Amino acid sequence: NAGVTQTPKFRVLKTGQSMTLLCAQDMNHEYMYWYRQDPGMGLRLIHYSVGEGTTAKGEVPDGYNVSRLKKQNFLLGLESAAPSQTSVYFCASSYGGGVEVLNEQFFGPGTRLTVL
Amino acid sequence: DQQVKQNSPSLSVQEGRISILNCDYTNSMFDYFLWYKKYPAEGPTFLISISSIKDKNEDGRFTVFLNKSAKHLSLHIVPSQPGDSAVYFCAATLTYNNNDMRFGAGTRLTVKP
Secondary structure (H helix, E strand, O other), X not given: OOOEEEEXXXXXXXXXXXXXXXXXXXXXXXXXXXXXXXXXXXXXXXEEEOOOOOOEEOOOOOOOEEEXXXXXXXXXXXXXXXXXXXXXXXXXXXXXXXXXXXXOOEEOOOEEEEEO | OOOEEOOOOEEEEEXXXXXXXXXXXXXXXXXXXXXXXXXXXXXXXXXXXXXXXXXXXXXXXXXXEEEOOXXXXXXXXXXXXXXXXXXXXXXXXXXXXXXXXXXXXXEEEEXXX
């Protein structure tokens, strides 16, 4: 039972390059999330998904796209990377929303992305 | 617009003493609050939570207090242990719509032996 895994762990991009971050969970969770963490800012929600085939914008969605073709995977894409997207990216999953005890989100170990 | 604020970036306490981490929020609609703990090179892990219908929730050495009128919550760790050294994030959300959880910037706790 691996929980939430993220690929890759580290990546360096040049401005304008594209890449996809992969998140996988083996807990059969419906909800999945992508966050970015910047110094002094805490975690900010980029996009989320409430089920296979669905996606929605979070607090800071600009410059990112996502896809949830399979329930266990949630992909985050950067079409044209910018230095402002240098950050640590965390994926998370949860059983669902709407029931107090199930609000807990399980996080992956993070991907450190540097855009030069 | 940071709706959840942790105004102390760091806190240092002696082993065995109490650690008190504070968090303030601005959105009165939030009705569910969580604390996450993060070690270096790992993702945050859930620690403890509290619903707005309560003012205290306890789990072993960890207690979270909620003061709704002041829009303030705190995490108490008693007694503090060196293994508690980590970054602690406060988070707030809505019970029936937890898609948009807002996090504070975190407080780095150091527990000295």
